[in-house]
Amino acid sequence: MQGAYDRLRVHVFASWRDVVRAANTRIARKHRRGAAMREARKRFYREMLGCHQRHQELVLTFRL
Numbered sequence: 001m002q003g004a005y006d007r008l009r010v011h012v013f014a015s016w017r018d019v020v021r022a023a024n025t026r027i028a029r030k031h032r033r034g035a036a037m038r039e040a041r042k043r044f045y046r047e048m049l050g051c052h053q054r055h056q057e058l059v060l061t062f063r064l
Helices: 003-008 018-026 035-062
Strands: none
Touching: 003 035, 018 035
């Protein structure tokens, strides 16, 4: 999932909403609203937010 996060092209200090919006554009249009894919979407968003948080912690740790 790290590669998918890198392709979102979101700044490391962007808000969680910006990350979710960018991730939403990466999901196929037919899967954005289908009830059958709801759990997969939630899992995808959570993983993207987790990657974003790890990147923020890395930057704050090393003051990049």
